[in-house]
Amino acid sequence: MPRPRAPLVAAVAVVAVVAGCSADEPSGPAAPPTRPSSSAGATEDPATEAPTASPTPSTEPEPAPVRPADFDVRRARAAVQHLAGRIGPRHGTSPAFALAVDWVSGELDDLGYRVRRQGFDTPAGVSWGVPVPAGRSVNVVAAPPGLDPTSPHLVVGAHLDTVPQAPGAEDNGSGMGVLLSAAAAVADGDTRLPVVWVAFGAEEPRGPSDADHHYGSRAYVASLGPAERKAVRAMVSLDRVGVGERVPVGSAHESDPVQRSLFAAADKAGVPTTPDPFQRSSDHWQFVLEGMPGARLGSTPYAGYHSAGDVPSVVNPAQLERVGRLLLAWLAPSG
Numbered sequence: 001m002p003r004p005r006a007p008l009v010a011a012v013a014v015v016a017v018v019a020g021c022s023a024d025e026p027s028g029p030a031a032p033p034t035r036p037s038s039s040a041g042a043t044e045d046p047a048t049e050a051p052t053a054s055p056t057p058s059t060e061p062e063p064a065p066v067r068p069a070d071f072d073v074r075r076a077r078a079a080v081q082h083l084a085g086r087i088g089p090r091h092g093t094s095p096a097f098a099l100a101v102d103w104v105s106g107e108l109d110d111l112g113y114r115v116r117r118q119g120f121d122t123p124a125g126v127s128w129g130v131p132v133p134a135g136r137s138v139n140v141v142a143a144p145p146g147l148d149p150t151s152p153h154l155v156v157g158a159h160l161d162t163v164p165q166a167p168g169a170e171d172n173g174s175g176m177g178v179l180l181s182a183a184a185a186v187a188d189g190d191t192r193l194p195v196v197w198v199a200f201g202a203e204e205p206r207g208p209s210d211a212d213h214h215y216g217s218r219a220y221v222a223s224l225g226p227a228e229r230k231a232v233r234a235m236v237s238l239d240r241v242g243v244g245e246r247v248p249v250g251s252a253h254e255s256d257p258v259q260r261s262l263f264a265a266a267d268k269a270g271v272p273t274t275p276d277p278f279q280r281s282s283d284h285w286q287f288v289l290e291g292m293p294g295a296r297l298g299s300t301p302y303a304g305y306h307s308a309g310d311v312p313s314v315v316n317p318a319q320l321e322r323v324g325r326l327l328l329a330w331l332a333p334s335g
């Protein structure tokens with residue numbers, strides 16, 4: 001990814017930023033969602049203030065372009081196992097969800113990203129037949145150190161919550177696993193634009209209408225100012241990406257440029273796809289509603305959907321790998 005060439009300084013800044021923002025969510029009192037701010041980045045990250053003053057200009061090699069082959073499916077499988085096998089059902093305002101937030105935050109922090117938690121209010125409701133209480137949920141947002149959020153970037157997201165009765169291996173441990181593994185590859189490689197990774201809270205429905213789900217992505221989008229919205233060149237939601245033989249590439253309308261760019265990337269990576277038009281059932285839809293380009297990978301039906309049967313054995317590693325390779329081809333400098 002395009003980023004400052006001062007990894008040690010940046011790593012210290014990441015630790016300081018995370019320590020500063022991790023105490024207030026998700027169990028603290030209600031606080032307004034934190035908002036990306038270029039001025040905050042400039043004061044917190046010395047690398048932003050002096051990008052040309054690296055003390056080691058000649059010894060560090062340029063990062064190589066990310067390639068589909070950089071995707072490590074073992075990391076994605078381990079995430080599915082941890083989220084669905086250990087943590088289990090985790091609706092967006094539950095204690096188990098808070099555990100998942102801590103875990104994902106730590107994983108992204110370890111990769112060198114600047115991680116922050118964005119809290120937001122989530123109403124009580126009925127989620128897939130089960131009453132759920134109102135409360136705070138959280139988005140985990142990980143950006144490259146020094147990223148100016150008003151400069152062009154891509155957003156890759158996956159929802160971290162589940163319906164109350166499901167361990168959520170496929171929905172959506174699979175998407176979270178692909179996100180973490182791709183984020184690991186990108187941490188060491190160059191991409192066509194910087195990538196912001198988001199683990200969304202409270203995607204699952206709490207009522208019957210289009211206003212009763214996607215709370216995390218709605219909060220994220222609402223927190224962006226005009227310049228930040230313009231900077232989001234494309235958003236991809238990874239949601240249910242571990243079953244089937246072909247990768248569904250979903251567009252909110254009949255077709256759109258993000259979907260077409262994903263098809264092109266799939267061709268380069270040798271990954272079979274299937275079009276999924278008018279796909280509005282994931283977090284990309286909130287971006288599209290607000291005028292930003294967005295698409296979804298995944299959505300193949302399966303027997304364990306939204307049930308106690310959504311366990312790790314449902315998820316096919318070969319499909320995780322197909323999606324991961326497609327995503328890295330899309331992010332690559334030639335993508």
Ligand SMILES: [Zn+2]
Pocket residue numbers: 159171172203239240
């Ligand atoms: Zn889902």
